[in-house]
Amino acid sequence: MRTIPGLALLLVSCLRPAEDRSERDLEVGHASRHGVSLDVDDGLAVVRELGRERIVLWASAPAWTFTLDHPGAAGDGVALEIHNAMPDGVLGGEGVTIEELPGIVSTRKSYRLTLTGSPLRLSFMPANAARGGSFRFALLSDVQEALDRVGDIFERINAEPDVSFLFGAGDLTEQGTHEQLQQYQDELLALNVPYYTTLGNHELGQSPSLYHDYFGRGSFSFVYRQVRFTLLDSASATLDRAVWDWLDGWLEQGRNGVHVVSMHIAPIDPSGVRNGSFASRAEASKLIGTLAAAGVDLTVYGHVHSYYAFENAGIPAFISGGGGAVPERFDDVGRHFVVFDIDSQDGLLASKVVQVDD
Amino acid sequence: MLLSLSAQAPAAEPDAEPSRPGSGRRVLATGAALVPGVIVHGSGHYVLGETETGNKLLLAEGIGAGMVLGGGLGLFLTGASRHTVLPLASLTIFGAGVFTSAFLADIYGSAASDLDEPWSHEWSAPARFESELGYRYVNSAVFAYSDFVFQRFELWLGRTRIEPSLWSSFEGDNARYRLLLSGRLLGAYPGFRHKLLDFVEAELGLTHHRYAADFFERTTLEGSLRGRWDLRHVGPSLRGAFVEGSLGYARNVTSFDFPGVNVESDYDDLLLATMAFGIRLRGPAAIGSEVMFFYDHRHDDFAAGMLMEGLGGGVGGHLGMRGRWFFDERFGVAAESMFGSAIVAGASILVREGSP
Numbered sequence: 001m002r003t004i005p006g007l008a009l010l011l012v013s014c015l016r017p018a019e020d021r022s023e024r025d026l027e028v029g030h031a032s033r034h035g036v037s038l039d040v041d042d043g044l045a046v047v048r049e050l051g052r053e054r055i056v057l058w059a060s061a062p063a064w065t066f067t068l069d070h071p072g073a074a075g076d077g078v079a080l081e082i083h084n085a086m087p088d089g090v091l092g093g094e095g096v097t098i099e100e101l102p103g104i105v106s107t108r109k110s111y112r113l114t115l116t117g118s119p120l121r122l123s124f125m126p127a128n129a130a131r132g133g134s135f136r137f138a139l140l141s142d143v144q145e146a147l148d149r150v151g152d153i154f155e156r157i158n159a160e161p162d163v164s165f166l167f168g169a170g171d172l173t174e175q176g177t178h179e180q181l182q183q184y185q186d187e188l189l190a191l192n193v194p195y196y197t198t199l200g201n202h203e204l205g206q207s208p209s210l211y212h213d214y215f216g217r218g219s220f221s222f223v224y225r226q227v228r229f230t231l232l233d234s235a236s237a238t239l240d241r242a243v244w245d246w247l248d249g250w251l252e253q254g255r256n257g258v259h260v261v262s263m264h265i266a267p268i269d270p271s272g273v274r275n276g277s278f279a280s281r282a283e284a285s286k287l288i289g290t291l292a293a294a295g296v297d298l299t300v301y302g303h304v305h306s307y308y309a310f311e312n313a314g315i316p317a318f319i320s321g322g323g324g325a326v327p328e329r330f331d332d333v334g335r336h337f338v339v340f341d342i343d344s345q346d347g348l349l350a351s352k353v354v355q356v357d358d
Numbered sequence: 359m360l361l362s363l364s365a366q367a368p369a370a371e372p373d374a375e376p377s378r379p380g381s382g383r384r385v386l387a388t389g390a391a392l393v394p395g396v397i398v399h400g401s402g403h404y405v406l407g408e409t410e411t412g413n414k415l416l417l418a419e420g421i422g423a424g425m426v427l428g429g430g431l432g433l434f435l436t437g438a439s440r441h442t443v444l445p446l447a448s449l450t451i452f453g454a455g456v457f458t459s460a461f462l463a464d465i466y467g468s469a470a471s472d473l474d475e476p477w478s479h480e481w482s483a484p485a486r487f488e489s490e491l492g493y494r495y496v497n498s499a500v501f502a503y504s505d506f507v508f509q510r511f512e513l514w515l516g517r518t519r520i521e522p523s524l525w526s527s528f529e530g531d532n533a534r535y536r537l538l539l540s541g542r543l544l545g546a547y548p549g550f551r552h553k554l555l556d557f558v559e560a561e562l563g564l565t566h567h568r569y570a571a572d573f574f575e576r577t578t579l580e581g582s583l584r585g586r587w588d589l590r591h592v593g594p595s596l597r598g599a600f601v602e603g604s605l606g607y608a609r610n611v612t613s614f615d616f617p618g619v620n621v622e623s624d625y626d627d628l629l630l631a632t633m634a635f636g637i638r639l640r641g642p643a644a645i646g647s648e649v650m651f652f653y654d655h656r657h658d659d660f661a662a663g664m665l666m667e668g669l670g671g672g673v674g675g676h677l678g679m680r681g682r683w684f685f686d687e688r689f690g691v692a693a694e695s696m697f698g699s700a701i702v703a704g705a706s707i708l709v710r711e712g713s714p
Contacts, residue, residue, distance in 0.1 A: 015499040015700065017665045201671045237672030238665055238699065241499050265672055271440035272627035273447070273607070279663030279672045280699040281626065282569065282576070283500045285612045288624055289574045293616040305437050313614065314622035328437035 018218075018240035020208055021199075021233055025217040025242075028060075035071040040064055045124075046216040048083070056081045058185075060215065061196060061222035061229075062089070062165065063125035070118045082109040083185075084194045086126040086165070093122035107194050132226040132344035136162050138354075139320050140337040141169040141264070141302025144202055146324020147183055153323065153337060153356050154191040160339055160354065164224070165193045169302035170200025170235060170264030171325065172215075177206060181214040196222075198231040200264035200302060219243045221250040226344035228254035234263035237279040239287065251294035258347045259296045266301035266319055267312065276304045288312045297347035298340070307333045307353050316348055322356075379406055387468035391461075399460040402468030403595065411467060411593030418460035418592075425453025448605055448631060451655055455633025459601045462635045462651065467595035477640040478590075478597045481551040484519075485646065485710035488512040490692060492706025494525060496660050498699065502571060503527045508706060516549075517542040519559075525660070531571040534660075538563045545586070548712055555588040555600045555638065563608075567658075573616045578658060582606025582630050598638040602650070606630035610658065631655040631675075639683060646710070647690065649681035654696070661696035678702075687713050 029040030031047035038047055038055065044064035049056035052072060059082055070078060082089070087106040091098050097114035113120075138157050143150050157166060173180035176199075188195055199218045203211040211218065218233030219240075230250045232243060239247070251259070267284035269277035278284040291299065292313040299317045306328035308319040321328075322336035335356040341349040379387070383406065391402025399419035403412035429450030436442045472478075490510040496503060510523035518541055525534040538561060545557025561582040568575040584604035589596035608628040614621035634652035655675035657663040664674045676698025684690035690708035695701070 014665060014697075015497065017667055201668055204667045204671075207667075235671070236665055236667060237663070238500070244500070268624070268626045271443065272610075273629035274438055274440060274443040275629070275657055275663065275673055276438065277672055279657065279665050279674075280500065281610070281628070281658040282567070282662065283699065284626075285574050285576055285624065286500065286569065286572045289572070289612070289614045289616065289621055292614065292621040293573070293619045311622075311624075313612070313624040326434065326437045329439045330436070330441045331439070 016240055017236040018233055018238065018243070021212070021218050021235075022240040022242040024208070024212045025219055025233070028212055028217045029066070037069045038066060040066040042222075043217045043220060044222055045082075046212070046214070049081075052078070054079045054081075056083065058214070058216065059084045059086075059089075059124065059194060060217060060220060062086045062194070062224045063123070063129040063222065065121065065123040068118070068120045068122060070115055070120070072115050072118070074116050076115045078113045078115065080111040080113055082111075082124060083107065084188065085109045085124065086129075086194055087192070088126045088128070089124050090127060091122060091124050093120055096120050096122070105189050106192050107188070126224075129224060130226070134341060134343040134349065135164045135225055135227075136160075136339055136341050137165050137167050138163050138337050138339050139167045139169065139262075139300050139318070140323055142171040142200070142305055142321035142325040143184070143323030144171050144174045144325035146335070147173060147180060147187065149324055149335075150184075150187050151190050153335060154187065156354060156356050157337060158190075158192045163193055163339065166191060166195040166337075167229070167260075167262060167300065168195060168197025169262050169300055169320070170198050171202040171302055171321070171323070172197065172200070173205075174202055175205030176203035176209055176211055178210055181210055185214060196229070196231070198233055198262060198264060199235050201235045201237075204235055219246060221246075221253070227258045227260060227342055230254065230259065230261045232261065232263040234265040234267075234278070237265050237277070238283060247290070251290065251296070254296075255294055258342065258344055259294070260298045260300065260342070261291055261296050262300045264301065265303045266299075266317070269304060270308050270310045270319070271304075274304075288315075291315060298342070300338075300340075304328060306331050307336060307338070309351070316351075318351065320353075381471065384468060384471055388465060391464040391468040395461060395464050399457075399464050402464045403593070406468060406595070408467070408593060408595055411595055412464075414592050415460045415464050415467075418456055418463075422453045422455070422457025422460060425449050426457060427453075429453055444629060447629060451631045451653070452603060452605075452633060455601070455603060455635075455653060458653075459633070459635045463589055463592070463596055463599055463601075466599050466637060467593065470595070470598065472640065473595060473597050475640070477638075477645075479553065480645060481553050482645050483546040483548055483551040484512075484514060486514050486548040486712025488708060488710040490523075490706045490708050492692065492704055494660075494702060494704035497701040498660075500699070501532070501569070503529065503532045505529075506532075506704070508704060510706075514548045514712075517547050519547075529571075532567075532569055534565065534567040536563060536565040540584075554590065555586055558583070558585040560584075561604070561606070565658075574612055574614045576610055576612050576658065578608050578610040578628075580606055580608035580628075580630060584632075586636075598640065600636050600638070602632070602634040602636060602652075604630065604632045608658070628658060629655060639681070644684035644686050644690070647681075647683045649679070651677075651679050653677055661698035661700055661702045664698050682708060684708065684710075 029043035044061040046058040101110040305321040387405040395401040400412035400415035432446040521538040546552035636650035639647035661676040678696035680694040
């Protein structure tokens, strides 16, 4: 007799396949080890290493603040490394002496902190982070089994002038294993700009997903040069209930400015009979309407291994899955990335597809 | 449940098939239909000694598996190209349906013992008018609604069936209006009885689904071809079982009604496909009673697509079970459950006029 309620509970739990990941999102950026505790506001960086003498963070966004509580005495030194950092990023804070050390690659920043007290309130931000105006970013998704070849895409992105950062819409790897996620981060050393991304369904090859340990939250929001970027975890073809709640807040915060929203699986596939999209069209319509009503200016997706430019209830929408995974045949798009020109006042100015294998 | 269908002793009918094996043999055959039947479909019938039917079920398994592999491989090689996805996805769905139906048919044919009784030689047709009133429960992680009144009417005018239906939430914030027009091209209809369960019909549907609490409504126009095939064509042991399938296309417009904000309409399209295995219920159940296990590729109803981790996320439709039991020529009950993005379950009272 216990099997029936047990089965019912199992079925109901299947209705929230992303629940574990949204709970994991809340843990990102918060760690406490060896008497040292570190809390990154809004989880915008991953604590990769935390010790009394060395701290390593992986940035998931261009600008963020954090609190460091260190038991060391005044005058003690701590080495801080920030990976995936904006090259022109500056670390600042009160009650601490900060010395920037020479870096080997542009997206890795090394600092020597000399403590004068604790807790410390620190911030990392690019010099122009708060200034509005126009800038460029690139979009790349669905690398998967082509991870060994992604280096030449990064090389091509480096050749593209004035790209501030690379934006990702998931499926970085084939299975989301430790080795693949680490390889992706190693490959990123060849990229001159940082990479901010959410995860895709291929990162769910491990249970629980290892993605958060490497790249951070699946759903989060940040502001760069007065443009809000919101990334949502749609890797299970739905948004978790918690993400829906967070989204309401992010949309409210971005209502009066330019807002870009990204996720891996698009709410609605432009080829509806294929349904490379949300499992429920009703949820998809609800999401598209919510984004449009909140004045979102641009939506970008991955998952489908081609390039599509279309509209979601009037919002310019793009699918770009050109990272090298099995391509959609008969469309002659192949490996590619997309470059967007965006302005903090006027929204999307232009976009162009850059084909890598020409 | 299948074994419980066989409560009565065999009747001596002039055109009855030879009596089936005894209950011990059937229990053994049913077990074989499960293991190793899950791998070798038709195993139950081999144990029964009905080799020809077993061979056909094994062949169906092979065809189904081939369709799934062919469709799946095609989807992989083409990167699910928009230009080829329709035939390849359909091939995969129907292949899975054929594969699964062969397995279920083997279990049914092995377990059922009342195949010689009068019901298997009755001629029948749909009732001219049928109405349904019931309750539906919907458990969704995304939408707040849960309790619905469900109403449906079915009226036959010759070969044409008119079927309006409504789901209306108790709170009044969600309603799904649907009108289905069907033309029966082959098979029984009121005034034209048939011994077989076969039919083919063309369907045209218009659905308006209002999500007042979420400020949008979806209006969908669709067309499908639906068919049912009596499995007695495969072998006498499968009398009373059938498979059903449909294939169609839908085009939807979503309009938004956010207070104080103008949002443009959005458009999308859908592949419609269903596959089902069903059994005609008998014994104390009156004619027209049946139970059906089905897969519905539909992504725009309450159950919608299944939520799965990994590669298949978003693609699959929902699974379900639907049954109807008539106490006599007029009154009956129905129940259904579906599992997709939401869990849907409910029961109804059925009333029909015009003897089936």
